[in-house]
Amino acid sequence: MPESTQQTPATPQRLDALVVGGGISGIYQLYRLKELGLDVRLLEAGSGVGGVWYWNRYPGARFDSESYTYGYFFSEELLDEWQWSEEYAGQPETERYLNHVVDRFGMRDLVLLEQRVTSAVYDEEAHEWTVTTAAGDVFRTRFLVTALGILSAPQFPRVPGLEDFTGEWHHTGLWPDTEVDFTGKRVAVLGTGSSGVQIIPFIAERCASLAVFQRTPNWCTPINNSPITPERARDIRSRIREIYEATQLSPSGSMHRPMTESSLDMDPEERRAHFDRLYNAPGLTMALANFRDVALDKSANAALTDFLSEKIRSRVADPQIAERLIPRDHGFGQKRPPLENGYYEVYNRDNVTLVSTAEETIERFTPTGIQTDRQHYDVDLIVFATGFAAVVGSYDRIDIRGVGGARLADHWAAGPRTYLGMQSAGFPNLFMVGGPQSTAGNIPRATEPQVDVVTACIAHMRENGLTEVTVTEAAEDEWIEHVNSGIVGTLQETAESWAFGSNVPGRQRVYLLYAGGLPQYRRKVAEAVESGYRGFAFSAA
Numbered sequence: 001m002p003e004s005t006q007q008t009p010a011t012p013q014r015l016d017a018l019v020v021g022g023g024i025s026g027i028y029q030l031y032r033l034k035e036l037g038l039d040v041r042l043l044e045a046g047s048g049v050g051g052v053w054y055w056n057r058y059p060g061a062r063f064d065s066e067s068y069t070y071g072y073f074f075s076e077e078l079l080d081e082w083q084w085s086e087e088y089a090g091q092p093e094t095e096r097y098l099n100h101v102v103d104r105f106g107m108r109d110l111v112l113l114e115q116r117v118t119s120a121v122y123d124e125e126a127h128e129w130t131v132t133t134a135a136g137d138v139f140r141t142r143f144l145v146t147a148l149g150i151l152s153a154p155q156f157p158r159v160p161g162l163e164d165f166t167g168e169w170h171h172t173g174l175w176p177d178t179e180v181d182f183t184g185k186r187v188a189v190l191g192t193g194s195s196g197v198q199i200i201p202f203i204a205e206r207c208a209s210l211a212v213f214q215r216t217p218n219w220c221t222p223i224n225n226s227p228i229t230p231e232r233a234r235d236i237r238s239r240i241r242e243i244y245e246a247t248q249l250s251p252s253g254s255m256h257r258p259m260t261e262s263s264l265d266m267d268p269e270e271r272r273a274h275f276d277r278l279y280n281a282p283g284l285t286m287a288l289a290n291f292r293d294v295a296l297d298k299s300a301n302a303a304l305t306d307f308l309s310e311k312i313r314s315r316v317a318d319p320q321i322a323e324r325l326i327p328r329d330h331g332f333g334q335k336r337p338p339l340e341n342g343y344y345e346v347y348n349r350d351n352v353t354l355v356s357t358a359e360e361t362i363e364r365f366t367p368t369g370i371q372t373d374r375q376h377y378d379v380d381l382i383v384f385a386t387g388f389a390a391v392v393g394s395y396d397r398i399d400i401r402g403v404g405g406a407r408l409a410d411h412w413a414a415g416p417r418t419y420l421g422m423q424s425a426g427f428p429n430l431f432m433v434g435g436p437q438s439t440a441g442n443i444p445r446a447t448e449p450q451v452d453v454v455t456a457c458i459a460h461m462r463e464n465g466l467t468e469v470t471v472t473e474a475a476e477d478e479w480i481e482h483v484n485s486g487i488v489g490t491l492q493e494t495a496e497s498w499a500f501g502s503n504v505p506g507r508q509r510v511y512l513l514y515a516g517g518l519p520q521y522r523r524k525v526a527e528a529v530e531s532g533y534r535g536f537a538f539s540a541a
């Protein structure tokens with residue numbers, strides 16, 4: 001729900017452009033608009049920059065993309081001076097990197113921290129936005145760019161009684177910057193998605209006891225992380241442009257591309273040996289560089305999940321627990337698969353219990369723990385690894401009003417409506433970077449072309465004395481049809497996941513991202529720009 005918008009300080013600060021969100025995409029947008037010579041600021045709700053790498057500071061948080069494909073590529077000097085320590089760097093290193101970029105490129109004074117935006121209202125006469133923050137500050141800006149992140153509105157279980165719980169609790173997406181001590185404590189973790197799978201092994205090694213509340217198991221594969229030696233770093237640096245080109249050709253914006261071969265054409269032994277190689281390969285190789293038909297054909301997918309089920313059985317000592325950890329409701333890759341490091345072995349420890357909420361319903365939180373319909377779990381500390389109101393959740397938290405006072409929330413009532421994932425009809429001069437109906441995958445590679453187009457569009461407008469850019473509902477309809485054509489018929493379409501908003505009770509099931517892949521997305525955007533900003537309409541005040 002939008003927060004209060006009642007405070008109105010005397011003098012709004014006037015700007016050319018305002019970026020909302022200090023994550024990897026917002027920082028890049030700030031850099032580009034500053035470079036263009038605009039009077040620009042960035043508003044960030046947190047006390048530091050980093051976005052997901054600021055908020056998700058839970059132990060175990062790390063990349064699932066290769067570190068050197070995740071950062072920025074706009075500066076040779078930056079590429080020279082920054083060396084990642086691991087193939088998949090941990091959260092503290094990524095947060096340090098983003099802070100380094102902010103300082104290195106003179107952006108620190110342009111970033112205003114602890115400024116949560118509560119409302120944005122368009123003035124159709126002046127072609128300007130009035131943006132208000134929870135602190136009561138007001139900004140007037142011609143251009144508003146939201147870089148809110150697709151996974152930034154934390155989601156809690158709709159279970160009563162948390163206010164009665166007298167112990168400590170934390171959400172992985174709101175982790176404190178002081179150390180959380182698990183030593184000797186009785187801990188419960190709710191959720192076994194990517195975040196849960198990363199934090200659970202860390203807690204298990206330290207706590208007195210751990211109860212993992214699992215609603216749906218996931219297909220987790222080993223991260224197979226390793227340090228980057230100085231020799232490897234030199235090799236990466238020498239091939240960095242080649243690596244970047246590879247990310248541009250990959251649907252996910254990563255180093256990986258699906259194979260062209262069909263797994264079903266292969267002899268079962270040969271197929272198994274191939275799956276084994278992928279299982280032992282680093283990162284998301286299994287998900288992103290597998291046989292093409294694994295994502296499209298049920299039997300090809302079943303051959304892989306049979307293989308993965310055997311892996312789980314071989315790693316978990318108790319056969320009943322192993323069976324509970326094997327997903328039955330979805331195939332591999334229908335949801336983003338968590339990467340793990342010793343996750344399955346956690347269930348071989350004496351201090352760990354797996355509670356399936358499919359078999360045992362959580363009824364409420366109590367002063368001393370968690371009550372299910374079978375028993376009470378006494379705990380000192382609860383960790384919510386229960387995910388996010390994805391993609392549109394961060395927009396729901398801001399009262400955004402466009403032409404005629406129309407609310408963005410109403411315009412999106414039946415699901416998000418955008419053109420190119422970047423603008424919505426009736427909300428001129430508001431650009432979205434990393435918003436709905438655009439590619440996800442390796443996020444900085446996905447949002448980079450959007451930032452570049454926003455920057456080019458603003459430059460075009462300033463050169464031509466234009467003060468307003470908007471898109472039509474017809475352009476939105478065309479984009480929505482294109483977005484839907486990319487997901488219909490895939491195996492992904494049939495799974496319940498945050499990409500469809502399925503994890504938010506009561507939310508209409510609509511695909512929230514763009515499944516057509518980054519190369520196609522970039523082509524679509526380039527076509528629109530090269531044909532004179534097709535779908536956009538410009539005017540001057």
Ligand code: NAP
Nearest residue numbers: 062063064157191192193194195196215216336385386387
């Ligand atoms: P998530 O994938 O949505 O997982 C949330 C977990 O909480 C699920 O297991 C969910 O069960 C469970 N849950 C939700 N409500 C519950 C309830 N009331 N009772 C019991 N369990 C409940 O969220 P996430 O793990 O934070 O990850 C979200 C996304 O962030 C990932 O898919 C990934 O894209 C990204 N991420 C990436 C990394 C990385 O490796 N770089 C790390 C963390 C996150 P259901 O499955 O039944 O809904």
